[in-house]
Amino acid sequence: MRYLLLILALVALAGCMKPSDMAERTGYYFGDAGFLDHSQTRRTGxxxxxxxxxxxxxxxxxxxxxxxxxxxxxxxxxxxxGFVEYFPQVRRAKTPLGLDGAMQEARAAGADYLLYTRFARGEDNVGNWEEYQDTDNAVGRDRSVVQVMLIQTSNRYLVDSATIRSRGGFLTFYDAKPEDLLGPPLEEYARSLLGVRATEEFQ
Incomplete structure (x- = not known):
């Protein structure tokens, strides 16, 4: 009920807000209520x-x-x-690597920073009829946890680290996988490293 009241309040304020801001807020509250995909990023810096x-x-x-x-x-x-749109000089390792191996490749490429990632947890619940017949997993929303570390290659200084927790929505879980949740929050993390909000891109 409180989510419905919040959405109605946002609609009432529509005359005071730009459409892009309104869409962003509405999407956030629908995600927080569990209807759409939702993620939360916690950065250390x-x-x-x-x-x-x-x-x-x-x-x-x-x-x-x-x-x-x-x-x-x-x-x-x-x-x-998610990063290539915001950072023209970005490259990716072709295969998974240990931290030391990733640092060696980053330095050999001449990179300023290594962004080292880890798929810390996934919850792949049933999202279609075929999966329901083939597995004992519960029907419902998927979840994922990703950890990232941003490290300077010159001195191995940990510039930033973050944990991104995502969950699917009741309206979007059909035929979905935990990896489907990764893209939007990682793109948002790229924007946060530049200090750019999504709604500012089109102004």
Whole structure:
């Protein structure tokens, strides 16, 4: 009930808000209420990067509990897709790597930063009839937990770290996988490193 009241209050304020701000707020509250995909990112710092920073992206060889069949390099792939729009100088490791191996490749490429990622946990619940017949998992929303570390390659200084927790929505869980939740929050993390809000991109 309180979510409905909040949405109605937002509608009442529509005359005072830009349409882009209104859409962003409405999407947030629908996600928080569980109807749409939702994520929460907790950063340890508020470091900002220059847009011309050279970032090398890698993923650790860690099998996420709850989702052992995830593509081995899926977090690095989704991170690259989210960062390439905001950082022109970005490259990605082709396969999962340990931290030392990832740092060696980042330095060899001449990168300023290594963005090291880990698929910490996944919860792949049943999202269609075929899965319902083939597994004993519960029917419902998927969840994922991703951890990232931003490290300077020159001195291995940990510039920033973050944990991104995501869950699917009741209106979007059909035929979904935990990795489907990764893209939007990783793109939002890229924007946060530049200090840019999503609604500012189109102003």
């Amino acid at each position: 508020n470091w900002r990067l220059q847009a011309d920073s050279f970032i090398y992206i890698a993923q650790g060889p860690f099998v996420p509990p709850g989702h052992p069949y995830a593509r081995p390099n899926v977090v690095a792939e989704e991170t690259f897709n």
